[in-house]
Amino acid sequence: MANPTKSKNSKTEQHVAIAGSSASPTRRRRVRVRRGGLKDMPRMPLDILFEIFSHLEPKDLLNLSRTSEPLRQLLMSRASALLWETSRKNIPGLPDCPSFLSEPEYANLCFTLYCHECLILKGKRLIIRTYWGAGARYCTRCKPVFFYASRSDARTDLQSFNEGCEEKIPDEIIGGPGTVPGPSRMLDRYKPTIEAFMEQWPELIHAEQRTEALKEFRAERDEREKFEQACITWSKSYNVPTGQILTLHLDHGNLRLTLEPRAPTK
Numbered sequence: 001m002a003n004p005t006k007s008k009n010s011k012t013e014q015h016v017a018i019a020g021s022s023a024s025p026t027r028r029r030r031v032r033v034r035r036g037g038l039k040d041m042p043r044m045p046l047d048i049l050f051e052i053f054s055h056l057e058p059k060d061l062l063n064l065s066r067t068s069e070p071l072r073q074l075l076m077s078r079a080s081a082l083l084w085e086t087s088r089k090n091i092p093g094l095p096d097c098p099s100f101l102s103e104p105e106y107a108n109l110c111f112t113l114y115c116h117e118c119l120i121l122k123g124k125r126l127i128i129r130t131y132w133g134a135g136a137r138y139c140t141r142c143k144p145v146f147f148y149a150s151r152s153d154a155r156t157d158l159q160s161f162n163e164g165c166e167e168k169i170p171d172e173i174i175g176g177p178g179t180v181p182g183p184s185r186m187l188d189r190y191k192p193t194i195e196a197f198m199e200q201w202p203e204l205i206h207a208e209q210r211t212e213a214l215k216e217f218r219a220e221r222d223e224r225e226k227f228e229q230a231c232i233t234w235s236k237s238y239n240v241p242t243g244q245i246l247t248l249h250l251d252h253g254n255l256r257l258t259l260e261p262r263a264p265t266k
């Protein structure tokens, strides 16, 4: 008698959508998994699950978190923070997770390719670029939402803001004069951090508060710049695919693990 689990059209298999984004996925690809093969996984003892998952790479954790609500809840919970960190260390040379990203956000930045705003993966005459210091990836259409077109545009906006303030925000939050052009200089045009600083400025009544806020701004920009440089170096040396992929099956209650060569991806 034919083994139904070996049939290509087996009823023991089903399609499960794996989203391209945890935020609001519009693009989905379909993968084939065994029906019910993973449904009991969230009920397994946490230490066993975490031991298995710790062999996976962050991209695999992301994909797993998108296969079912229980797995999403488990992998996005605080209890999984160490697991993501362990998984990240499976990637040679990957810089540490910066303070302005969570581990899953960091994995999403490194190992997916779509625009974080419109979720597009590719398009005619469309360039999708990773802005490491911003902790995001944007296509050419979405980029102007998050970056001033030029330093001069940023300065005009800052001057206009300062006209309504007794205490002026110094130019340094848009890079200041004399800064050298380079990848990190995109941070001088990154609207979310500049606008967040402007928003809090009127509430800083005392000089010490303003000094402290500027100090924090500098420290964060410094972290973003260093992170950006480290990621650019890492991304040049990182070869996809890496290593093997761990496949998990639950077969009549027995967990089976197989390691297979990772299929090449772009």
Ligand SMILES: [Zn+2]
Pocket: 115, 116, 117, 118, 119, 120, 138, 139, 140, 141, 142, 143
């Ligand atoms: Zn976009």
